[in-house]
Every structure is written in C-alpha cells, then in structure tokens.
Amino acid sequence: MKDIKQIKHLFARAGFGMRFEDLKKYKNTSINKAVKELFENSDNDDPIAVVTQTVDDMMLAKADADTKKKFFQMERDQEKNLNLGWITKMSTTDAILREKMTLFWSNHFSCRDGKAIYIQQLNNIQRANALGNFRTLLIQVSQSPAMLLFLNNQQNHKGHPNENFARELMELFTIGRGNYTEQDVKESARAFTGWGFDKDGIFKMRPFLHDTGVKTFMGKTGNFQGEDIIDILLSKKQTARFISTKLYKYLVNETPDNAHINAMTDVFFNANYEIKPLLEFVFTADWFYDDNNTGNLIKSPIDFIVGLNRQFYVTYQKPDVLLLFQRALGQELFYPPNVAGWPGGRNWIDSSSLMYRLKIASTVLDQGLIDFTGKTDPEDEAFLATVRNQQHVVNTRVQTDPDWDKFFSDIPKDMSKVEIAQFLLEPPLNGTVQNTVNEDNDLKIMVVELVSTPEYQLY
C-alpha cells in the first residue's frame, strides 16, 4: 500500500485527486511509471473553443442603447460559457497534469480583460505551453491581445512610454521584487514600445511607435527589442528561482525549503527553462512524498469543485450552479482579484467560504439546496445597471447526477471502511472522523460525511 499512498499524493498534487478506478489501475505501478503516464496522458493539447464570435468595438461605440444591452448580454454569455467550458474540461479530461499546470500559469500570468475571445486565446496559450518551454510561453503570453490590453502595452509608444507591462513582467512574471531598479523598468518599457495587435487579434510590432534608441538594462547596453529584454531576464538564474519557488508552493509546500528549491532552480535553469524536466524532477524526488509535504495544502476552490466532480462523476443539469459555487468560495475562473493573482493558502478560508465548502459537498452529492445571493463582480456592474432587477437570490435545488453506481463499483471488494476513508482524505484520520467511520452503517452516508469535513479541504 505504500506506493499507492504515494501515487495518490501524486494524483492529488499533479492532478485533481485519485479515484477508485485509478486505484485498480495503478495498484502495482511504480512511481516512475505513474509519472511517465501522467505526462503521456497530457500529450494531447486540446484547446478550448467555446467562444467563436468577436464583438466589434468600433461598431459598439456608435451603437444605440438597445444594441449595447444586447452586447453586454452577449459578452456575459461568452464569459459564462468560457468559464463552464474550462471547469467541465478539468472535471472530465484525462490530461489532468496539463490542466493543473494551465491553472497554475493562468494564475501566474493573471489577466482579466473584457473580451472573452482574447481571454480564451490566452488560456489556450497557457494550455499549449503548460508543459513546454517557459520562454515560449512568456513571449506568447506577452504578445497576446488580452495581456497587451490588460497591461496597457497598446498604449506604450515611443516618447510616451507606458511602464505597466514592463513592471509586471519583472515583478510578477520573471525575476521578482527587489531584483531590478526603477531605471530598469523605464528602460525596458522603451524596448516594448510598439508591441500591439491588429483588428484580427494578431500581434504586430509597429515600427513607427517603437523607440529605436539605445537602452541600458540590467547592466547591458544596446538597441534592445522586447525579446532581448526577456532573454536578459531569463539569463538571470533568479528568474528560474522565482518560478521554481512559486511552483514549489503550488505543488509541494507553502513554506519554501531552500535545499529543494535550489535543486529545482538548477534543473530548470540548466534545461533552458523546459517545464517538463522540472516537473519530472519534483514528482520523482523523495522529498515530494515526505509526510510533511502530504495532506497539508489547502485546496483552491477550483481544486475542491473539480475534485468532487471527478471523484463522483458529477454531471450538472444546470451547470450555472458551478459559477455560484466559484463565487461563494472566492475563486471565479478568469476573474482573479488583480494582476498578482489569487494569493491562495489560508486566504481561501474565512467563516463563510469554509461553511460553503462544508455544505457544497453534500449539496452536490445529495441534491441539496443552495441559498446564496452573493455579490456581483465589479465587472458585471455595467450589465447590472442595464437590467432593472438585480437581486439574484438563488434558492434552488442543485440538480446534479453523481454516478454513485460507478463510484461504488470501483471500490475494491476487500477494502475496509477505514481504508476507504483513508483513501478519500489526505490527512490522517482523527478521532471524530474515525467515529464517523465506525458509527455509519450506510456507506453512502459515510462518504458524504467524509467529504464534508475540514480534512477534505486539504490535499
């Protein structure tokens, strides 16, 4: 069982949790083989394509009030469909590692900007390069219309530099605070002047807006272009360390361990920022499976919802409820709080979000009621202001279909109740949970109770 415990940990961190069907499959598999299969299953890069139409801003500016209302409605629907498209993909795909890393990169390169078609494109860039090369990922993200808009590089012109992108590139995307000067921000912003996109959403370097003068950046002088700045940043080992640290906190432990992070930094830097070798190194490292790196991370709301969907093969008759869950728990896909992304960890948990977590599991599995009015996202205000009734009081039966038959049939016949509980929860079983297991004669009740515990919030 020792290997199974480790493979379960691997599935929890590199994916969205192990299921009983996986348990059968991986019973006699070594960790190395499981890691290999994880990558094989993620070979396929299947983009999201739910948003197909774009709205013409120029037309909109001239539109009358009714057309504008329709436009707001259409945009809202597109954003909703994009959200549901991704969460459904995470809940059903076999490429779990790719999706888990797409989730990581989407928070690393946090972006929220109006047009759903651009956000979808950015998400697909993050997915396509999730396990690929960090330089390619960084350049494609930086040149995507969503990011160019979000960080104002469209307005970064020769003679009138806008430093927003250059600053976040260093502070959040590559090298981190304290490793560059204000002068570096100013000089590098000049190198990115002229980066923009055309009406079809294609990246364009516009020479007439580009500052061709000499720039001095991090001790180097030359007629730098944007790509040169990125390469100088990547030539600093601190960038490999910055990304490794963030990844360590995401996959291993919120408290950085210097020795482990040093090792990761070496691997990443020496592999020219290839992401796959870095991940392989982490997943096959002994320390990854240490007890103090197990069952101690707080699941993000998305991890929690997707994990539940996958474990119980849940289908939603009214998928909109998935948006409600995200809002109630404090993580709505594509709506990060700011360019720094969700801070994660204990920031996920307050009285109300914890109560929702403890209740949502039984709501989903047992056709419960969810009573949630919720706050509107500030970005939805424009739409709200066009509709009279803006109280979205929700008190509806959550119409879900967990596949209990499949769930139960996959549980090995020789598994005891205690073993089932140990499989569903990552932390060791404490007194109360132990009592639950002993006292519940109905296996289904026991399972619903187990996923309604604080322990289930950890992985």
Place this chain on the structure above:
Amino acid sequence: MVPAFLKPLEAMAMSGLTGYKNLVIIQLSGGNDGLNTIVPYCNDIYFQKRSTIAIKETDVIPLDDMQAFNPNLSALKEIYDQGYMSIINSVGYPNPDRSHFRSMDIWQTASDSNQFLTNGWIGRYLDANCQNNKSQNPYTAIEVDDTLSLAMKGAKMKAIAVQDPYKLFQTTREPFFKDLVHSQNSEHLNEDNLGYLYKTMIETYSSADYIQNTSKTYKTTAEYPATQFANQLKTVSKFINSGLQTRVYYVSLSGFDTHVGQQGQQGRQLKIYGDAVAAFIKDLKQTNKLDDTLVMTFSEFGRRVEQNASNGTDHGTANNIMLYGGKLKKAGIYNPAPDLSTLDNGDLKYQIDFRDVYATILDKWLNVDNSLVLNKNFAGLQFI
C-alpha cells in the same frame, strides 16, 4: 460542560458597552456618479458637459449655494438639516485606476495604486487589535452579506459574513457539524492548516451562537423600506441595538455602473440608498445609538465630468464620501465643491486622499494608530 472555547464573552461586563463606537461602511459598487449625487447646480460647466443628463436646477434639493442633492435623496434632507451628515468632496488617490476591480481593490486594501496587498484595511485593523490583545473574535467586524469582502480579511484575523443570523445559526447546528466542532479542543489544535480550518470552524460555530442569541433579544420597531439594502441596514441596526460587541459593519449596494441611460438607473439606486439610510439614521437616533455610530459611504471611483453618447457616463476618478453620525465635528459640506474647470484629462482632480479619511476613522473612532493599519502615517482630517 461547555468547553472553554465556546464561551461567548461572558466575562465582558455590560458596562463595557457605554461609549462603544460602531463604524458602518456602505459600499456603492460600480462607480457612483458623484456629480449627479451631490449636484454642482450653480456651475455652468456642469450643465454644458452634461447636456442631456444634468439634474435640472429646478429639481435639485439645495444644500448650500454650490451643491445640492439629487432629488432621489430627498429622504436625507432632514438628516442633513439636523447636522447628522457630512459630505467630503474630491476624495481619491494618486495615479487613479479606472478599472472597477483594481480601483475597488485599492479602496478595500488601502494600497497605493501600484501596490498589491492581499489583505484589507478593516482586516488589518482586526490584526492590530489582536496584537493589542483586545478583542479576538471574528464578529468584531461583520459584513451583512453572503461572502466576505477583501476589506474585511486580515493576515491573522478575518471578519465574519452574516446575511441572516438565524440561518447561520441553523447551519452551524446540524448534527454532523456539531459533532465535528465538539470533537475538537481548540487548545490542542495545531498551527498547521488543519488546525487553522478547525479553528475557523469553531470560531464560526461560537460566533453564530453569540450573534444569534444576542441579536434575537432586540426587536426593531422602526419602519424600513422594503428593499434588500434597507433590510441589510435593518439587520445592522438590530445588531447595534442588541449590544453586539461589534465595531465594524459592512454593507454593499450595487448597480452604479451607469454607462447607458444613467438618469433612470442611478435615480433608482440613489432612492434605494437615500430612503434606507434615512430610515437607519432615524432608527439609531430614536434608540440613542446615533452618537456611537459613524456611517461612511464610498464608491470605487466617480465618473467622467462629460457625459458619453449613450446618456451615461464612463469611469472617472475622484468622488465624494458621505458620512453620517450624531457626533460629527463638521456637519454639512466639509470642503469646497469639485473644481470643474481644472480637470486632469477630463477627470476631477482629487484633493483628499481616501486614506486620510480612513486614518481619521482609525485614530479618532476606532482608537488605533493609523500607521499600524495603513503601513504609513496619514495626517487625517477633522470631521470627527
């Protein structure tokens, strides 16, 4: 036997309630148009820039010879005349951000515009309190809502969101939940994440009990309008009047992002706001709690001075803050009306940093050094 950690503040004597000051924060989400709220009705520029959406001079409710209420705020006139309201003009911050979520983030975390903080200013007030070994309960700050705003989350302490105290109480009293709570002894909880989760759960359980059992002793008799927002203020009144040991309350009203057809939409929202606040202030006056209460209304930004082509307004910068209370030092209009002739790229220039407003409240109302919460010292203002 009741475990030690489930005891709701029995030790605190009722005498502690005298002079117990409350702060009520009202957030208007979407960017309320301050110029059509407190109307510069004697300024020609206002009428020039807003040819179809300016509030007519004949419709406004004058406050002084410069500024007037939007007619939908008529319920507040009496409050204003009694000296329970103060209006601070041109509040904002340097390098303003016109994105809703970013600017809201800045107001809620009290950050600089190029700084990202992961906790809110009220949350940091709770943290500072915690350090002073004062109160350590989540209900020191209550948001009357389903979810908790960033403003209310500190690094160590977080407030609690309560839309309906009875419902929260019921939810926490389900048998399985109760078993989980009673199986834990807070003294034995670890510092790890599991310990943190159990601690949060136990505090929620204990707070739900305290809030429900304290607040149910008071029945609000005052009349409130039949809107959800008024209902939330009515809940706040119930909490205050029942003697809940809460310092800060937080309530939001949305629907202010009026790019299209502003007059009707903003008018409806302002009426909901004005009628509810007037009822709330009258209620507190009646129960002798107004002297112990300070209400602050803000929005993430104001709107552009010039209207757009859709009879609406787009995102702007500086805005007014409306304050209410029985102990205002300077009631009425606090500072000069916004200068419409000197604009920054079509937007109002801010005259007062919003953190000076926060600093005043922290120093003089919540009795905590503002630099502990705002990370640097602000001089503050003189409204209380």
